[in-house]
Amino acid sequence: DAKTTQPNSMESNEEEPVHLPCNHSTISGTDYIHWYRQLPSQGPEYVIHGLTSNVNNRMASLAIAEDRKSSTLILHRATLRDAAVYYCILRDIQGAQKLVFGQGTRLTINP
């Protein structure tokens, strides 16, 4: 699976939007971009995924650059419950089923 690069940590304030970046300059045309998050003392949790177009769901939005070399996870109005480690993971449509986790971005939300 192609590699992703994320900042180690980010901080934001409650009720403000949060933009979590991910660089994946070696992405292939068949790689899906997945985001998971891990709340303290919990298992990872699926957030969103996309291939080429921007995606929205009840948890977040995913903005994918036109050249697909980067993406941004957007939390529209952060709450304290959104404090977690966020992982950006690429999955090849023809690749292995496993997820390969990096270090992720530790998001801190200030009240």
Added chain:
Amino acid sequence: EPEVTQTPSHQVTQMGQEVILRCVPISNHLYFYWYRQILGQKVEFLVSFYNNEISEKSEIFDDQFSVERPDGSNFTLKIRSTKLEDSAMYFCASQQFGESSDGYTFGSGTRLTVV
């Protein structure tokens, strides 16, 4: 919302003892996984399981580890002779179709402490 259930939440065992970690995946899911996370480190893949057999395993998953789906609902991870370095959070996960566009559902984990 359907959940993956893991038991026990915390297990303490003596070095050299066998442990079995249990998981109940989501009922209509076909692909099952075990991951582990040593304190302060990344989440690491251990094994994937489909159609009653292992489809992929990592280097960590050596002869001391085994998985089983004994009754069509439970999915277990056995460690035959635990070592201190097996102390970690163990996460079970399941996936409906095993496709790259499918999300995983993870359980809350079992914290294994080997003393």
